[in-house]
Amino acid sequence: MDQGELQLDRMFHALSDHKRRYMLLELTKEELVVSELAKPFNMSKQAVSKHLKVLELAGLVKKHRNGRVQKCQFNSENFKIVHSVIDKYKKYWEGQFDALESYIDKIKVEEKIDDK
Amino acid sequence: MDQGELQLDRMFHALSDHKRRYMLLELTKEELVVSELAKPFNMSKQAVSKHLKVLELAGLVKKHRNGRVQKCQFNSENFKIVHSVIDKYKKYWEGQFDALESYIDKIKVEEKIDDK
DNA sequence: TTAATAGTCATCTATTTAGTTGACTATTTT
DNA sequence: AAAATAGTCAACTAAATAGATGACTATTAA
Numbered sequence: 001m002d003q004g005e006l007q008l009d010r011m012f013h014a015l016s017d018h019k020r021r022y023m024l025l026e027l028t029k030e031e032l033v034v035s036e037l038a039k040p041f042n043m044s045k046q047a048v049s050k051h052l053k054v055l056e057l058a059g060l061v062k063k064h065r066n067g068r069v070q071k072c073q074f075n076s077e078n079f080k081i082v083h084s085v086i087d088k089y090k091k092y093w094e095g096q097f098d099a100l101e102s103y104i105d106k107i108k109v110e111e112k113i114d115d116k
Numbered sequence: 117m118d119q120g121e122l123q124l125d126r127m128f129h130a131l132s133d134h135k136r137r138y139m140l141l142e143l144t145k146e147e148l149v150v151s152e153l154a155k156p157f158n159m160s161k162q163a164v165s166k167h168l169k170v171l172e173l174a175g176l177v178k179k180h181r182n183g184r185v186q187k188c189q190f191n192s193e194n195f196k197i198v199h200s201v202i203d204k205y206k207k208y209w210e211g212q213f214d215a216l217e218s219y220i221d222k223i224k225v226e227e228k229i230d231d232k
Numbered sequence: 233t234t235a236a237t238a239g240t241c242a243t244c245t246a247t248t249t250a251g252t253t254g255a256c257t258a259t260t261t262t
Numbered sequence: 263a264a265a266a267t268a269g270t271c272a273a274c275t276a277a278a279t280a281g282a283t284g285a286c287t288a289t290t291a292a
Contacts, residue, residue, distance in 0.1 A: 012132035093192035
């Protein structure tokens with residue numbers, strides 16, 4: 001299978017868990033240490049560590065060790081890929097909207113014609 | 117668990133498979149029948165039917181029966197939710213960019229100072 | 233009416249996933 | 263040196279997933 005698609009699969013999979021989305025959103029605000037990310041969750045540290053690994057393998061989070069702790073950082077470069085994929089679909093409803101607009105225009109024109 | 121988050125979990129899960137992303141992208145171009153969607157894949161029709169069910173339960177696809185066939189339609193209303201979620205994270209790198217810009221500005225100012 | 237077509241449902245298998253627990257490494261503190 | 267802290271690794275369980283196959287329903291064509 002295509003490597004890029006596989007990576008995208010991993011990215012969307014990583015985002016398919018609300019706990020991971022929450023963690024990631026926290027990381028957009030500030031860099032955090034694993035234990036800080038774990039706090040809001042009633043979960044073992046091992047489980048949190050696993051979730052972070054999923055985010056890391058998906059390329060959405062980078063970790064760098066600093067002494068005893070691991071700072072986690074949101075990886076925007078890769079997240080931009082996700083954004084661009086989602087944006088592709090956006091064209092649809094923008095197109096729909098255009099279609100609706102031209103439909104409304106058409107109706108207006110017809111109304112004017114009717115007015116005559 | 118929160119109902120909205122659960123639905124988002126389903127949406128991102130639905131998007132975490134490249135075959136489903138491909139199907140969905142095809143549906144942004146035109147409404148298609150199940151068997152038409154199945155064509156590009158070396159897969160049983162039952163498997164394709166399952167993938168469509170995943171997309172449907174996620175709310176990303178609507179189906180309406182028309183005689184013997186099922187027309188599938190991209191559900192933009194719900195996809196907009198996905199887009200808005202992804203957009204939340206966008207603020208991060210836009211913020212980063214702003215920070216970088218102001219850093220560059222700062223550097224430039226310092227260079228000017230140095231020039232004196 | 234019979235045959236063909238479009239699609240789903242139910243069941244099964246192999247794989248992946250989320251979570252737990254216990255053992256381990258590495259670093260920091262006392 | 264000993265104890266505490268931060269985190270990972272390995273093994274296990276329960277649940278979910280992707281896919282195949284066979285049986286089924288409903289619609290259309292011959």
